[in-house]
Amino acid sequence: MKKTSADVLPVEGVYGDEPLLAVDDLHVEFRTRAGIVRAVNGVSYTVNPGETLAVLGESGSGKSVTAQAIMGILDMPPAHIPHGEIRFKGTDLLKLSEEARTQVRGQRIAMIFQDALSALNPVFTVGWQISEMFRVHRGMSKADAMKKAVELMDRVRIPAARQRVNDYPHQFSGGMRQRIMIAMSIALDPEVLIADEPTTALDVTVQAQIMDLLADLQRESQMGLILITHDLGVVADVADKIAVMYAGRIVERASVHDIYRAPAHPYTKGLLESIPRVDLKGQDLYAIKGLPPNLLELPTGCAFHPRCPYRQDNCVTDVPPLYQISGTRGSACHYWREVLDGER
Template structure:
């Protein structure tokens, strides 16, 4: 019997978000009309090359953009239906950590180097929950144990530099989940880690997502990470989402030439010993985004209309897919 219940309402609903930076070279539109949503217990992967706007979007959602030079110029960021962009900073600060949290890619920079990790974790409970120092310390050790840091009680007295990269990332995850947030944004959480440690970190995040029924936004450029971890994917290029789809549908039949290029350039067993495909050219500077489709200078399908008209987000069957490509049908049918 199929479940006829409607899907849960979005936990996070980003609508037409726009962020720009004022630079010496002009205005850089780092985020140019991004829309996506995440439901409780769901993982959305935001995928794209460096500079595509993935992290800037996340920082705008969290309210941690450096302003100036960054400025949100349009759109809405709805969390449980409330627009975060209209809230006073004091209220957004209360939401961060307690109901929405972020794991950064550089744990060593994000952690305080002159505080023990136990004290940093304990501070979450004293500041946000009013816990006593003794209770907070005990909760910190429990968290370290929860994210599988060996000898947690002893290691709580150590400083961040005394941990390996993988262990520091576990500490960052412990801090992010300390107050059991409803939304977790993980920004390149496995960068610079070896493959085995990457898999352990992603397994841990998946386990925590299920345990707390968190919505998760996973920001990455790693197609391998996405395949195992995500429910849906949003592919970004030059500040826009160019394709969004359920993960398996996108891998089997991409509907945008950029997505096709990313998939073709990923190493795999079937290509062992062969030459890897590379998308020609480089992403545009955000102060000089080409007219029309920003991907057209690198696209094998580009035609005159691609050079002049920005493609809208076309609905792609079945329901729940979109592609910002004038010729998405041709790409979808190009099964290799």
């Protein structure tokens, strides 16, 4: 067999007790003229093979920036990573050279984006773009790479893949485009796949199909999947564990089951209550009061305190650590017991 570039990847190192991917106390800030925007303030999470981690949070919570830091596609400057580690199989990606990181991108860790139309190059056919992955990284001939592209399009369940391989991205529907994006991202069998709001731009029926597809692909290949979303409904069936982010911090970490049964952070609780429910038809939809925090001037203490129904005096002054509730479950709320018990 031809020696492929995957064999000579720079990421080696100890990989025993280490998780597949570990983000450890990551800080990301953007130095702008208006001041320092602290987008990520000490985020830690891990993903293991075959595991799905859902990162949940509203716009500006830092969930996408964390993902971009993992991929190394942040524009630096203005972005800076003053502190933290991103370990892939025990190797800190932040310490690798740019060439080494390019080797990791796409081959070991891949990413799919929210809007597949703008994420696909408009001037090349989808077949060309998928097969490019094989030509560039695996040194395949054009014909072989094209064959693999058709196979991949079949694998992501694009009907009549053979006929459509020479169509341009704009000739596909939204759901089909996202499938093409997924095909490109899994082309080189990455070990970690980051899906940044993969279904946000799609309508509800197609959302479910894309989530099914991701779940199936993950089962087949045992990838670690990081699913970034602001939609609690999307993650319920697919995710194993959830990290809820607010103002660049993880405020709650739990298994899917625990979080739906009893959230331990007022923000998670608010998110769950703001999902429309059939049995509450006709009533006003709950909304978390107030606005997301200004990242230039984060509130003192707990960043959520201006919007929190459980607020006490010490919330304004003391930053809550991620209290351990049980096992891997944690909540960054001084009053997690009250939240968990449903007292208000």
